[in-house]
Amino acid sequence: MTTNTPAQPHADTQALRRTKYGLxxxxxxxxxxxxxxxxxxxxxxxxxxxxxxxxxxxxKYSLSPQTRKVLSQLTEDYRIVTLFGxxxxxxxxxxxxxxxxxxxQYARFSDRIHVEHIAFGRETARLEKxxxxxxxxxxxxxxxxxxxxxxxxxxxxxxxxxxxxxxxLLTQALSDPQLPTGQLRQLLTSxxxxxxxxxxxxxxxxxxxxxxxxxxxxxxxxxxxxxxGVFSRAEQNFSVLISEFDKAASAPExxxxxxxxxxxxxxRFRESRAAVQPVLTQLKNAPTVSExxxxxxxxxxxxxxxxxxxxxxVRVLWxxxxxxxxxxxxxxxxxxxxxxxxxxxxxxxxxxAMTLKQPPLVVFISTSSRPALGPGGEFSLVAERLQxxxxxxxxxxxxAFSSPAAPAMPSPPPPQPKPDQTVVWVxxxxxxxxxxxxxxxxxxxxxxxxLKERLDKGxxxxxxxxxxxxxxxxxxxxxxxxxxxxxxxxxxxxxxxRPFSLPDGRTQAVSFFRVTDWDASHPVVAALSGxxxxxVQASPLDIQPTDAVQLTPLVRLTGRQLWADNEFDSSNPRPxxxxxxxxxxxxxxxxxxxxxxxxxxxxPYWAHDYITTNADDALRREGVGxxxxxxxxxxxxxxxxxxxxxxxAHLDNLIxxxxxxxxxxxxxxxxxxAFLALRWSLLIALPAAAxxxxxxxxxxxxxx
Amino acid sequence: xxxxxxxxxxxxxxxxxxxxxxxVLALFSLGTVLIFLxxxxxxxxxxxxxTFTGVIWLMIFLVPAIxxxxxSEEFRTGTIELLMTSPLDDAQxxxxxxxxxxxxxxxxxSPLVVLALVLAATARPDWGxxxxxxxxxxxxxxxxxAVGTFASAASQNQIxxxxxxxxxxxxxxxxxxFLPQAAWVxxxxxxxxxxxxxxxxxxxxxxxxxxxxxxxYFLSGIAFFLFLAVLLLQSRRWR
Numbered sequence: 057m058t059t060n061t062p063a064q065p066h067a068d069t070q071a072l073r074r075t076k077y078g079l080x081x082x083x084x085x086x087x088x089x090x091x092x093x094x095x096x097x098x099x100x101x102x103x104x105x106x107x108x109x110x111x112x113x114x115x116k117y118s119l120s121p122q123t124r125k126v127l128s129q130l131t132e133d134y135r136i137v138t139l140f141g142x143x144x145x146x147x148x149x150x151x152x153x154x155x156x157x158x159x160x161q162y163a164r165f166s167d168r169i170h171v172e173h174i175a176f177g178r179e180t181a182r183l184e185k186x187x188x189x190x191x192x193x194x195x196x197x198x199x200x201x202x203x204x205x206x207x208x209x210x211x212x213x214x215x216x217x218x219x220x221x222x223x224x225l226l227t228q229a230l231s232d233p234q235l236p237t238g239q240l241r242q243l244l245t246s247x248x249x250x251x252x253x254x255x256x257x258x259x260x261x262x263x264x265x266x267x268x269x270x271x272x273x274x275x276x277x278x279x280x281x282x283x284x285g286v287f288s289r290a291e292q293n294f295s296v297l298i299s300e301f302d303k304a305a306s307a308p309e310x311x312x313x314x315x316x317x318x319x320x321x322x323x324r325f326r327e328s329r330a331a332v333q334p335v336l337t338q339l340k341n342a343p344t345v346s347e348x349x350x351x352x353x354x355x356x357x358x359x360x361x362x363x364x365x366x367x368x369x370v371r372v373l374w375x376x377x378x379x380x381x382x383x384x385x386x387x388x389x390x391x392x393x394x395x396x397x398x399x400x401x402x403x404x405x406x407x408x409a410m411t412l413k414q415p416p417l418v419v420f421i422s423t424s425s426r427p428a429l430g431p432g433g434e435f436s437l438v439a440e441r442l443q444x445x446x447x448x449x450x451x452x453x454x455x456a457f458s459s460p461a462a463p464a465m466p467s468p469p470p471p472q473p474k475p476d477q478t479v480v481w482v483x484x485x486x487x488x489x490x491x492x493x494x495x496x497x498x499x500x501x502x503x504x505x506x507l508k509e510r511l512d513k514g515x516x517x518x519x520x521x522x523x524x525x526x527x528x529x530x531x532x533x534x535x536x537x538x539x540x541x542x543x544x545x546x547x548x549x550x551x552x553x554r555p556f557s558l559p560d561g562r563t564q565a566v567s568f569f570r571v572t573d574w575d576a577s578h579p580v581v582a583a584l585s586g587x588x589x590x591x592v593q594a595s596p597l598d599i600q601p602t603d604a605v606q607l608t609p610l611v612r613l614t615g616r617q618l619w620a621d622n623e624f625d626s627s628n629p630r631p632x633x634x635x636x637x638x639x640x641x642x643x644x645x646x647x648x649x650x651x652x653x654x655x656x657x658x659x660p661y662w663a664h665d666y667i668t669t670n671a672d673d674a675l676r677r678e679g680v681g682x683x684x685x686x687x688x689x690x691x692x693x694x695x696x697x698x699x700x701x702x703x704x705a706h707l708d709n710l711i712x713x714x715x716x717x718x719x720x721x722x723x724x725x726x727x728x729x730a731f732l733a734l735r736w737s738l739l740i741a742l743p744a745a746a747x748x749x750x751x752x753x754x755x756x757x758x759x760x
Numbered sequence: 761x762x763x764x765x766x767x768x769x770x771x772x773x774x775x776x777x778x779x780x781x782x783x784v785l786a787l788f789s790l791g792t793v794l795i796f797l798x799x800x801x802x803x804x805x806x807x808x809x810x811t812f813t814g815v816i817w818l819m820i821f822l823v824p825a826i827x828x829x830x831x832s833e834e835f836r837t838g839t840i841e842l843l844m845t846s847p848l849d850d851a852q853x854x855x856x857x858x859x860x861x862x863x864x865x866x867x868x869x870s871p872l873v874v875l876a877l878v879l880a881a882t883a884r885p886d887w888g889x890x891x892x893x894x895x896x897x898x899x900x901x902x903x904x905x906a907v908g909t910f911a912s913a914a915s916q917n918q919i920x921x922x923x924x925x926x927x928x929x930x931x932x933x934x935x936x937x938f939l940p941q942a943a944w945v946x947x948x949x950x951x952x953x954x955x956x957x958x959x960x961x962x963x964x965x966x967x968x969x970x971x972x973x974x975x976x977y978f979l980s981g982i983a984f985f986l987f988l989a990v991l992l993l994q995s996r997r998w999r
Binding site: 077078081084085088089091092095096097099100103104106108109110111112113114116117150157172179181182185721722723724725726731734735738739742743744745746747749750751753754757 | 776777779781782783785786787788789790792793794796797800801802803804805806807871874875878879882883884885886887888889891892941943947951952955956964967968969970971972973976977980981983984987988991994995
């Protein structure tokens with residue numbers, strides 16, 4: 057009988073099977089790993105272009121459409137490097153986070169922007185590497201100065217050697233028994249002492265210059281100053297010594313043996329001076345790289361810099377400048393109003409400026425005795441906004457101010473734009489009154505004639521005009537004829553009013569208008585959506601269509617029963633029933649004729665500092681000048697001005713992004729008792745609830 | 761799918777019957793409240809962002825405590841044989857276990873819901889970042905649990921599973937935080953190394969942003985480690 061025994065698995069077959077399955081598994085793991093890495097690489101490189109879903113109420117991580125447009129039009133690579141982490145008492149950690157988040161968005165939306173965050177104080181190696189790279193950027197320009205400094209330091213070493221030798225000769229002369237007591241001995245003794253101190257000074261300056269040159273951003277300026285000072289003093293010292301020793305050697309009372317020593321020393325001093333002079337000359341002649349020095353100063357002078365590096369230039373912004381802190385004196389106890397964050401404006405503005413081969417020139421033409429810009433200037437805020445955006449801003453007053461009896465001063469010439477530089481002329485209103493009206497009138501005529509000439513040449517201008525006493529009394533304003541040639545009729549003999557009901561039932565006329573609705577048909581005002589503007593003394597503008605000029609209304613004042621009155625005294629003008637009423641008046645127009653562009657705004661205070669720097673909703677006195685702290689009550693005025701300039705400079709695609717508004721919601725004030733009660737409740741209740749639940753479950757289970 | 765959900769339900773019930781769950785829940789509640797209170801005071805921003813950021817670090821140790829027993833317990837008690845001879849395939853077992861743990865993890869996040877309500881009662885928070893923060897925590901938890909499921913499949917000892925999970929998570933958090941900052945790492949590699957860091961991926965969620973690269977990171981990470989767990993389970997058949 058045959059017994060069937062089950063076959064034993066062969067050991068080799070088992071091993072082969074394990075190897076096979078093991079290899080399969082290894083391949084599967086590698087394939088899965090490769091797929092996971094590949095998918096993440098794709099997401100990292102390509103999907104980051106897709107806009108993320110921004111769930112924040114204020115859209116704070118979404119760049120404005122204007123910034124995105126700027127980024128989409130970049131044709132060269134730019135690098136943004138943040139060196140945040142320095143102590144700044146005006147900033148909170150959340151501010152730095154907010155700025156970093158914003159900057160990261162720039163890299164998201166453009167392949168041309170590369171962002172790097174270097175934590176100052178923590179990432180020392182990376183910081184040093186970055187600073188070295190900045191120095192290397194200017195290497196070619198710095199090379200002559202570096203050579204001069206190296207040469208100077210070498211010469212300084214040689215000078216010390218020479219001084220040591222000269223000191224030996226001095227000592228020998230001092231120990232000569234023939235040296236008489238008196239003036240000669242005194243001279244030699246004091247020179248020996250000077251040499252001792254001089255050598256110490258040279259060593260100190262050598263070390264100092266080494267320190268200036270040893271950092272990753274070497275301070276070539278101070279190193280040069282130090283070494284120039286050393287060699288300059290050395291030259292002077294040697295000159296004095298040569299003179300004294302020659303005099304001493306030629307003195308009749310000097311023994312002959314000593315005369316030789318003195319002459320030898322004088323020759324040594326001449327040799328040293330001759331060695332010092334070419335070094336000093338080379339140092340003085342070495343070119344200064346002011347761009348590098350400025351960059352170095354900017355990075356090291358203020359905390360938390362942000363460095364924008366483009367192909368042609370490097371710009372430095374500071375985080376602290378992007379926030380406007382509140383005035384503590386104006387806060388209620390426990391209140392924490394938010395700072396205004398203007399990071400996007402600063403960064404986009406800087407990028408914009410870096411893309412321009414030549415920043416546009418904006419010239420404020422003022423015919424008034426009051427300054428337009430600078431200390432006491434009336435349009436300083438809008439000028440500063442333009443300067444922040446790297447426009448070149450200048451002012452020009454073509455008029456001569458004197459009484460009719462005195463001779464007129466010659467007009468200064470207008471600023472000239474550089475080759476290929478776009479220029480925008482801004483004619484400011486004449487706000488002067490009284491006797492100055494005579495001089496201002498002729499200056500106005502000069503300004504308008506000049507503008508006509510420039511407009512005919514294809515340049516662009518912004519005219520800010522206002523109601524005029526002269527026009528009211530039948531005279532004319534030079535600007536009227538200019539406007540008429542563009543198909544614009546300005547009623548500068550009138551001011552627009554609206555009826556305002558007083559609590560006692562009477563009706564008063566007011567010329568103050570708030571504008572919040574903006575026409576989306578023109579880029580200048582389309583970008584103002586959501587912002588509020590104020591117009592306080594507007595005059596109507598009528599369009600007289602012409603084929604050659606394309607006219608677009610920018611601002612309309614709307615309301616019920618508005619009228620334009622030639623009564624300028626607004627203390628309490630009564631509405632004249634005979635004046636026709638209207639629902640709207642146009643007070644700002646944009647015009648284009650071939651390449652030339654013109655914007656006219658018929659309100660003299662529209663861009664004035666009184667409105668643009670006022671945080672007061674009712675434009676009371678106490679709000680004036682506080683807009684930078686609390687935010688302007690009417691931000692659209694300054695925004696519109698900047699947009700006008702952009703459009704007139706043919707940069708309408710790049711109209712500046714508005715400042716990002718803060719939307720930090722804060723925990724409400726509460727009493728200390730309530731706060732502590734809440735704290736302890738949370739600390740005890742939540743963990744206790746979890747533990748209690750566990751106990752109940754355990755007890756239930758044990759019972760069942 | 762129904763079978764997977766059955767496994768998940770069973771796992772969830774087992775987790776809730778285990779005292780470990782309540783210890784983890786109590787500890788997590790305590791830790792979360794402490795972190796919350798560090799950033800909660802009148803006048804401070806009404807946001808859970810710092811709390812979320814702190815909770816991520818807490819999860820490095822608490823989530824492995826949930827996952828360490830998922831498969832290790834089955835190996836130790838021998839019930840794995842039952843599972844593997846059942847009509848369920850290995851992927852269903854792993855997915856069911858993971859889903860069960862995810863269910864528990866979702867309940868683990870309940871103290872944060874309470875804190876969000878406290879914030880709503882004492883401020884006017886922006887709900888967008890809070891909701892996206894929860895989504896981010898959910899994804900991070902899912903990723904850590906997937907790592908934990910893999911580690912649990914690798915050993916029948918729960919402690920070893922726990923330690924292995926913590927180790928792997930630390931690679932994705934601590935190592936990938938310090939490594940990109942090393943001076944010798946090339947500038948071209950640095951951003952990609954940052955991209956692999958879990959905290960970096962979570963950051964957008966805590967800010968209020970839902971972004972494709974972040975979603976893909978977590979989903980691919982979850983898929984990868986669950987796949988590894990399935991392979992480990994399958995390998996038991998032929999090892």
